[in-house]
Amino acid sequence: MTHPDSPSSPVLEDRFGRTIDYVRLSVTDRCDFRCVYCMAEDMTFVPRAQVLTLEEMGRLARVLVALGVKRIRLTGGEPLVRKDVAHLVRDIGAISGLRELNLTTNGSRLDRFASELKAGGLDRINISLDSLNPDRFRELTRTGDLAQVLRGIDAARQAGFQRIKLNSVILRGRNHDEVPALADFVLEKGLDIAFIEEMPLGQITEHDRGLEFVSSEELRDDLSQRLNLVPLAEKTGGPSRYWQVPGSDSRIGFISPHSQNFCHLCNRVRITAEGRMLLCLGHEHSVDLRAVLRAHPDDDTPLRNAIVDAMAIKPERHDFTLDPGEQLVRFMNMTGG
DSSP states (O other), X not given: OOOTTOTTSOSSBOTTSOBOOEEEEESOSOOSOOOTTTSOSSOOOOOGGGSOOHHHHHHHHHHHHHTTXXXXXXXXXXXGGSTTHHHHHHHHHTOXXXXXXXXXXXXXXXXXXXXXXXXXXXXXXXXXXXXSSHHHHHHHHSSOOHHHHHHHHHHXXXXXXXXXXXXXXXXXXXXXXXXXXHHHHHHHHTOEEEEEOOOOBSOOOSSOHHHHOOOHHHHHHHHHTTSOOEEOOOOOSSSOEEEEOTTOOOEEEEEOTTTSOOGGGOOEEEEOTTSEEESOTTSOOEEEHHHHHHHOTTOOHHXXXXXXXXXXXXXXXXXXXXXXXXXXXXOHHHHTO
């Protein structure tokens, strides 16, 4: 761990020697979907006064980039339900030294915002899509309209976004059988996809995570029966391990928080919409950056020091479990994507 005035080594480095250069910044915990693995059907959201303003988020992003952060991903909840989020994209997108500004969305509003986001400096988009069956899509999201999301995907392609990636959380007995169709969809459209093992965040009663868990290895074996999957050596900076079908530019990835722990490669932290810096997805280690931002509105030094000092409490790894009695009560929408 070093402070900003130590140029000889990375500024944001934890006690395990990992350099932190990627931040997932949640702009809201609210969402227009209620996905069964992400939140409860009847949610209580953070009061608006406790959520960081867009100006505070822009200031925070500038400090993070000055500390060596190269990639920022805007998340939620659903980031596009936040009023004027395109202004934040323009603000952060203009920061010198930032290599990538990305966004994760459920796609429901992309048909309205894709062009504006691209013009504002957004580099890449990830879109959550767990089913290509309209009825099943509605069941998994509780409120979602598949046709609207498909229009959003087309709008993102037309706006010129490259390497659009779909994120698909796979549940046994719910959408496990759709993995081949989802793979065919991205191959046809020239998209990427990551199949994700369900994260055990938040107390849910809608389904049994242990019974519906499907490992990445099982999914990959199933797909290999019909597709020639060739492993890719390139690293994307995230937790996905990617394969490719010869003759296609699409990448098929697997995110395996349970079955193939990737914590030793962790280069990221998350910041919730209310300004809480989470040092690990699977722990409650955190620092309240909102308090520092608001206590020192005209001085970034305390904020820089708080971020650097937080590296000392970043844990070595998460301890995810499918045991309902040992899962975090923090839902994924509160975590920040």
